[in-house]
Amino acid sequence: MDLHSVDNYLLPTDINKVTDWGEGWSWLAGGTWLFSEPQPDIKTLVDIQALGWDEIEFINSSHSQQEELLAIGATCPLIKLIEYPWLSEYIAVEGFRGAINALSASLKVVNVATVGGNICLALSVGTVAPIMVALNASYEIWNRQGKSRVVRAKDFQIGSRQTVLQSGELLRRVLIPVENLKWQVDYKRFGIAASDPALAIIVSAYNSVSKKLRLVLAASVNTPILLKFEGDLERNLNYISSLKNVDFIEDERASAVYRREITQVLIKQCLKELGVRS
C-alpha cells in the first residue's frame, strides 16, 4: 500500500550519514509490515537495506576469544535462515525452520521480511523472538553514530509492540553462542487455522549432556517468557506450577484459561519429542 504521509525516503550506505532523527522517522527493513497498513505518523523512512548487513557469519566473542558466536545481520531475510548450509551438528537450526514455516501462510513475507524487522516489530505473536530467547541470544543495538550496546534477547521486548530501543536506535545483529546451536530445539505453534495468528507458541531448547532445558512461552503472553529447568528433568520438572504466575492474554480471540491449557498441551508435546517426558 502507498504510504501517503511519507514525504522523505533515505537509503544510507553508512549509518553515520543519518545525521537527523525525530518524530515521524522510522527505520525501513523488508517493509512487509510497514507497507501492509496505513502509517499516518510516519513522515520519513530510512531504508537500512543498503548498509550491507544481511550476513550470516561466525565470529569470536569480544568478551572471550574462546567463545564462538553466530552473528545474524538484522537485514538478513528470514528465508536465508532456512537456506543457509548449516553444519549437520547445528541441530538447533530446526527451530529456525519451525519458526519460519509458522509464517508459511505468506511466502512473499518470508522471502522479503528480515530477522531484525520481525524482532523489532515485537508482535506478541512474533515468530523469531522466542527462538532467539530459547538459544540465549543477545542483540547488538546501534545508535546513529554506530556506538553499540548489547541486550539479552529475553530482555529486549517489554510489551506487545514495545522494545527497549530508544528513539533513533536500531538492531544491528543477533548473536548466538555457537555451542547452543547443538541444543535440541523444538518449535510448537497453535492457531485456529494455519493462516491465523498463533494463540500459543512454545519453543524448547534442551541440552542432553548438561540436562538443561529452556522453555519459552510466546503468543499466549505479551512478551516471550523464559522458564529454565535443570537436573533430573524427568522427576523434577514442574512446568505446570511454573505457569501458575504467568499472565496469559485474555481477548476476543481466546480466553486466558484457554491459552493456558493450550500452552500446557504444547509443552507436553515438546517434552515428549525431546524424550524428556512421555
Ligand SMILES: Cc1cc2nc3c(=O)[nH]c(=O)nc-3n(C[C@H](O)[C@H](O)[C@H](O)COP(=O)(O)OP(=O)(O)OC[C@H]3O[C@@H](n4cnc5c(N)ncnc54)[C@H](O)[C@@H]3O)c2cc1C
Ligand atoms: C498480514 C500479515 C500477517 C503477519 N502475521 C505474523 C505472524 O503471525 N507472526 C509474525 O511473527 N509476524 C507476522 N507478520 C509480520 C511479518 O513477519 C513482518 O511483516 C516482518 O517480520 C517484518 O519484517 P520487515 O523486515 O518487513 O520489517 P518492516 O516492515 O520493514 O519493519 C517492521 C518494524 O520494525 C522496525 N525495524 C525493522 N528493522 C529494524 C532494525 N534493524 N532496527 C530497528 N527497527 C527496525 C521498523 O521501523 C518497523 O517499525 C505479519 C505480517 C503481515 C503483513
